[in-house]
Amino acid sequence: MLRSRCVYHFCLLLTGQLLCSWAVPISVDKTKVSPPEEKVPEPPQSVDTGLHYDRYLREVIDFLEKDQHFREKLHNTDMEDIKQGKLAKELDFVSHHVRTKLDELKRQEVSRLRTLIKAKQDLEGGNDKAVDHQALLKQFEYLNHMNPHTFEVEDLDRLIKSATNDLENYDKERHEEFKRYEMMKEHERREHLKTLDEEGRKKEEEHYEEMKKKHADHPKINHPGSQDQLKEVWEEADGLDPEDFNPKTFFNLHDTNGDGFFDDQELEALFTKELEKIYDPTNEEDDMVEMEEERLRMREHVMNEVDTNKDRLVSLEEFMVATKKKEFLEPDSWETLEQNQAYTEEELREFEEHLAREEKNLNEKAVDLQKQREELERQQEQLNAQKLELQQAVEQMERLKLQKVEPPAEDKGIDGENALPAAPDNNQILLPGQQQDTPTNL
Ligand SMILES: [Ca+2]
Ligand SMILES: [Ca+2]
Secondary structure: OHHHHHHHHHHHHHHOOOOOOOOOOOOOOHHHOOOHHHOOOOOHHHOOOOOOOHHHHHHHHHHHHOOHHHHHHHHOOOHHHHHOOHHHHHHHHOOHHHHHHHHHHHHHHHHHHHHHHHHHHHHOOOOOOOOOHHHHHOOOOOOOOOOOOOOOHHHHHHHHHHHHHHHHOHHHHHHHHHHHHHHHHHHHHHHHHHOOOHHHHHHHHHHHHHHHHHHHOOOOOOOOOOHHHHHHHHHHHOOOOHHHOOHHHHHHHHOOOOOOEEOHHHHHHOOHHHHHHHOOOOOOOOOHHHHHHHHHHHHHHHHHHHOOOOOOOEEHHHHHHHOOOHHHHOOOOOOOHHHOOOOOHHHHHHHHHHHHHHHHHHHHHHHHHHHHHHHHHHHHHHHHHHHHHHHHHHHHHHHHHHHHHOOOHHHHHHHHHHHHHHHHHHHHHHHHHHHHHOHHHO
16 A cells, blocks of 8 residues: 555655556446445556556656655655755665666666657668667657666656656647647548539538537536536535535545545546436447547646646645636536637648648659559560570570580480380280270171
């Protein structure tokens, strides 16, 4: 328990929210299960941060946490000091065994990055170019590439800064990714329309508008994190009397891992009831990718409003302060995803131009490859022809050799020719003999 709490604490401090899942959450309604008395703390180590160096980050944390001195230090260092690099300096005091293991982890990570660089280079068709690994490794800022064999204070410092920074930018990147998803969807729809005749196009457009209307027609959505929204969870998911609603009890009930904080996942689970009002996986008009985006938007909104110390966790204290605010008691209405277009027409145009350029490049590459293939085939044919000529020449030479080395062969040939008439003779001799042997012919 102490071990997992320490990793947890480290992660809390290190990234603010390292332990929650950054991947799209599976839509399991946690609010339906886990009454407080059945709470079992989840092992924090098993959660993916979604960073591409997640495994390395977690292995480093796991090993550092095995060192008693380091564990105590991280427990007593606050977030600002960690960001300033004070914790990284404590690396000098961890045991030799842990340092050796960290060196090994770093070597493995550098090797993994080299493999990635090589694979990328191969994909881009740069086989013939010499790869400057040192220069390319620079893009990975979470470790010191100049010193690929040992894990030093600078490596820990870089890892902490990169993870903090990357996780803070997580939502920003997610917005961009979702925007691309929506633009691709619209692009494909428009491309499909182009393939139809006028009547088909009209029908398709009408159907599209109808589905849009159907999707937008849903019960009122409560403002995420408001009293109304939480009360609905309390009543419908928890099966409790709305008259007994108590924010503190609510908090404890939905702090499913019992660590005293709402993390991203725990917050996101609270919105399932609201999302079910808008989305049904069996409906054509409801896109489940959009549902998950709406869930993340809701979480992002509540986190921005309530997490005042910006550690990406909502403490009970922060939660209780929020429940006294006007926004909690008398919230504005919530604008759902479909009310906010994810992109502008201008952005869509740029996106389509980008797609067209990519397609053109791919086509050009395909033409090049086809040419190369044809050239190879032509060369192969030439080789085959040369091989055949060579074979014929060798056979010719062998025949000539035989003629030169064995002149008596001609005599034999004459003998052979002489022998030929013998066969018919023999036959002639045999045939009458056979006839003689056949009594029926007599
Ligand atoms: Ca929690
Ligand atoms: Ca907080």
